[in-house]
Amino acid sequence: MDRYERMPYARCGRSGLRLSRVAFGLWHNFGTYDDFANMGRLVTRAFDLGVTHFDLANNYGPEPGSAEENFGRLLATELKGHRDELIVTTKAGHLMWPGPYGDWGSRKSLMASLDQSLRRMKLDYVDIFYSHRPDPETPLEETMGALSDIVRSGKALYVGISKYSAAQTRAAAEILARNGTPLLIHQFRYNMFTRGIEGDGLLDALEEVGAGGICFSPLAQGLLTSRYLAGIPSDSRAAKNVFLKSSDITPERRAQLLRLDAFAKARGLTLSELALKWNLRDPRVTSVLIGASRVGQLEENLGFLSKPDLSSADLEELEGLL
Numbered sequence: 001m002d003r004y005e006r007m008p009y010a011r012c013g014r015s016g017l018r019l020s021r022v023a024f025g026l027w028h029n030f031g032t033y034d035d036f037a038n039m040g041r042l043v044t045r046a047f048d049l050g051v052t053h054f055d056l057a058n059n060y061g062p063e064p065g066s067a068e069e070n071f072g073r074l075l076a077t078e079l080k081g082h083r084d085e086l087i088v089t090t091k092a093g094h095l096m097w098p099g100p101y102g103d104w105g106s107r108k109s110l111m112a113s114l115d116q117s118l119r120r121m122k123l124d125y126v127d128i129f130y131s132h133r134p135d136p137e138t139p140l141e142e143t144m145g146a147l148s149d150i151v152r153s154g155k156a157l158y159v160g161i162s163k164y165s166a167a168q169t170r171a172a173a174e175i176l177a178r179n180g181t182p183l184l185i186h187q188f189r190y191n192m193f194t195r196g197i198e199g200d201g202l203l204d205a206l207e208e209v210g211a212g213g214i215c216f217s218p219l220a221q222g223l224l225t226s227r228y229l230a231g232i233p234s235d236s237r238a239a240k241n242v243f244l245k246s247s248d249i250t251p252e253r254r255a256q257l258l259r260l261d262a263f264a265k266a267r268g269l270t271l272s273e274l275a276l277k278w279n280l281r282d283p284r285v286t287s288v289l290i291g292a293s294r295v296g297q298l299e300e301n302l303g304f305l306s307k308p309d310l311s312s313a314d315l316e317e318l319e320g321l322l
């Protein structure tokens with residue numbers, strides 16, 4: 001199996017850990033109502049293509065928790081024997097169970113949530129445990145203290161944060177460093193259409209504190225693929241109208257997508273390949289974290305790895321289309 005020749009691996013910040021430049025996320029398509037055989041195909045194909053990094057959270061489903069349960073079943077079957085070749089992550093910080101302890105960033109919530117996640121996945125530890133979002137009402141020292149203690153307990157090897165601003169990231173990293181558990185990684189939304197981190201200087205902050213960065217929804221949930229070029233397919237995420245809305249696909253947006261698609265094609269790329277190349281143009285971005293509902297999407301998306309990078313002239317021209 002040549003999986004490790006197919007994929008580049010990048011050092012995550014100043015840590016010792018190298019991550020596949022493409023990670024696979026189980027937010028969608030791994031819940032109670034999804035096809036288990038398809039989940040097996042997705043995860044094994046991703047791994048065969050060199051993806052070693054699988055991203056979960058306590059609440060992924062629906063039903064909340066079911067993505068972890070399903071991934072646990074896959075670890076015991078299709079992925080059996082490969083645990084030490086895999087980076088498995090989970091998170092806590094969004095609503096998971098009723099009452100005051102099933103949400104946000106208290107020590108109580110993070111510790112209880114990780115124990116539940118480990119039981120669902122039938123694991124002794126995860127590789128990376130994240131605070132899923134900053135909690136404005138819990139002292140940062142408490143949230144970061146819980147993360148450090150989790151590493152010391154052996155239930156996670158590394159810690160990460162998600163959706164923290166640049167200033168919050170600096171503060172979190174300082175507390176973690178004081179506790180002797182460096183911040184490994186930050187997970188943020190970033191794609192050609194969503195560029196808020198640029199104005200905030202998040203990548204500068206990550207470089208300063210020595211953490212890596214991983215972008216979620218690099219394909220803008222499917223917008224930056226061929227999915228919506230000719231309409232809204234009935235089996236697409238936009239047709240479900242929950243996280244991606246059919247109203248997001250305005251005539252202006254579709255016209256822009258067609259222009260981007262033509263730009264990509266002129267360079268021998270598909271639109272999704274273009275989007276992933278663009279996200280990884282800055283070396284401070286360790287990985288892109290993609291989703292897929294079928295194996296063909298994964299195969300198409302990973303094609304970008306074997307194609308030449310965008311030139312600075314390309315990037316400049318692209319900027320005019322965005």
Ligand code: NDP
Pocket residue numbers: 024025026027028055056132162163187188215216217218219220221222223225226227235236237238272289290291292293294296297298300301
């Ligand atoms: P993407 O932007 O990669 O969108 C994935 C979706 O796009 C697929 O499920 C599919 O949707 C469509 N798609 C992908 N490739 C193609 C293709 N080649 N052709 C046509 N359609 C395609 O990422 P996600 O939004 O899924 O997020 C990825 C991961 O990021 C999540 O699983 C999760 O792990 C993480 N995440 C983290 C968050 C956080 O708060 N930290 C928040 C959100 C995500 P379709 O169903 O239409 O086929």
